[in-house]
Amino acid sequence: MPKISEKGKAMPSSPIRKLVPFAEAAKKRGVKVYHLNIGQPDIPTPQIALDAVRNCTDKVIEYSHSAGNESYRKGLAKYYKSIGVEIDHTQMLITTGGSEAITIALMTCLDPGDEVIIPEPFYANYNGFATQAGIVVKPITSSISNDFALPAISEFEKLITPKTKGIVICNPNNPTGYLYTKSELEQLAMLIKKYDLYLFSDEVYREFCYDGNEHFSAMNLPGLDQNVILMDSVSKRYSMCGVRIGALITRNKEVIDAAMKFAQARLCPPSYGQIAAEAALETPADYFVGVYNEYIARRNFMVEALNKMEGVYCPRPKGAFYTVVKLPIDDSDKFSQWLLDDFQYNGHTVMLAPATGFYATCGLGKNEVRIAYVLKIEDLKGAMECLDVALKQYPGRTI
Incomplete structure (x- = not known):
């Protein structure tokens, strides 16, 4: 066989x-x-999102734009601006969940055999996404002894080789619940600049930061507009994991243009998911x-x-x-x-x-x-x- x-x-x-x-x-x-x-x-799930799907009157469920519905992208850009992240709707692709955002980002920015450094423990599916993209994960171990804080930058630097093309972080972190501070991210930014790497930042748990701690987005690290790729999802923010709507966001136009070709190959993100996600933007505070x-x-x-x-x-x-x-x-x-x-x-x-x-x-x-x-x-x-x-x-x- x-x-x-x-x-x-x-x-x-x-x-x-x-x-x-x-x-x-x-x-x-x-x-x-x-x-x-x-x-x-x-x-x-927010009632406004459920109602939007129930009340949909479309006679034909059509393909959307490969980048996602423009009305949703514009609404999403407005949401980011409300949390201090200045982006335009042309700087994002709507994806089939955060999973596709990560996969497309890796395939767009890295070649087979390239390496990414990821603090471990990390979201288990990163291993699967890396396998799909043909890239190599180089783990850097964080420890429960200090509640999984970001490892020292000097330890990151030891792992960098000519094949190293990026660093992946999840903030707040899945699986540890650790929230990287602005100071930790700024230290990481110096390394990104020094070696001209991509910084893939998974920020799907942004709304869940506790004890007065505030989330700082990698998109707001100065001087890294061409390096940062943000991956996001509505799954946890609005408790609607099954709608499978995420986003790939970057100010790097070359990355967006190349990622669009992967987006076109899978045609478009889910139509009903986009309807629910766009409505969810109006969820009451x-x-x-x-x-x-x-x-x-x-x-x-x-x-x-x-x-x-x-x-x-x-x-x-x-x-x-x-x-x-x-x-x-x-x-x-x-x-x-x-x-x-x-x-x-x-x-x-x-x-x-x-x-x-x-x-x-x-x-x-x-x-x-x-x-x-x-x-x-x-x-x-x-x-x-x-x-x-x-x-x-x-x-x-x-x-």
């Missing part, structure tokens, strides 16, 4: 989704599974206040509950709605599967994302998991109670 490609063999499984069959089997056995493995908020307060409450409850468990350390996330947690276990992959295969407490169990899949360096993350605090506090209470009991019963416990 024909063989699959080497790229197909190299394509990594998602650590977030690879345990789904085990979760489905647990549910068939009647076990309730608390999903802390995936960033799927239970926050309602009190929606975000309510969402923000809810995530603060969830974070505070979860961090406190985790740090009360023997042998557990949970940093206090400054942004997004994730954290990487250190557990007293021998192997996070085994533990996460054991939770679904062999454990239940009062008919309940927990689904986690093993942190091994968020590292590119082999062997890291063995005693860490990513937890998404996207469930209401009532469910988080049940999940934390389950996890506490599970850690005491797990055969591979290390303390």
Whole structure:
């Protein structure tokens, strides 16, 4: 029989989704599974976005412009200006989710064999996007010992080779919840300038910054107009992950023109998704206040509950709605599967994302998991109670 490609063999499984069959089997056995493995908020999507789709009167669902509907791009440019990022609607492409924005950005700016540096742990699908684009990820390890702060710039510089073409950051960070400061980004900017690299900045969690910390966009780093590529998404901002609408934004016209050819090859972004996303731009401010307060409450409850468990350390996330947690276990992959295969407490169990899949360096993350605090506090209470009991019963416990 024909063989699959080497790229197909190299394509990594998602650590977030690879345990789904085990979760489905647990549910068939009647076990309730608390999903802390995936960033799927239970926050309602803004009504204005739902109504826009319901009230659509189009008789034909047509292709949009390959760059996305002009009315949406103009509205999105207005949104960015409202948060202090000056761009024009011609400096963006609407994409099929943030995932396509990242993939197109990598394919536009890098050749096969080129290298990008990414602080790890990082969003697991960056590995997949890099494999699709044929590029090489060079990880630089951040540590839970300092809550995953940006590694020293001198450590970045050690990794730079003639093949290095860019640095990828996610701010606020998925999976760690770390929020890079303006000072950290300015230090990174000096390196970008020195070696004339691209800075790919994933800012999909911009609205979720806590404890008085403010988000600083890489688009506002002076002197980097031709270097910064911003990737964004409406999935988490408006709790509508399934509409699959993102954006690639840059002031570099050559990048936009080249990226447009990739956009044309896939024809256009989803029509109904654009309708929902454009309407969501008019979401009332009190929606975000309510969402923000809810995530603060969830974070505070979860961090406190985790740090009360023997042998557990949970940093206090400054942004997004994730954290990487250190557990007293021998192997996070085994533990996460054991939770679904062999454990239940009062008919309940927990689904986690093993942190091994968020590292590119082999062997890291063995005693860490990513937890998404996207469930209401009532469910988080049940999940934390389950996890506490599970850690005491797990055969591979290390303390």
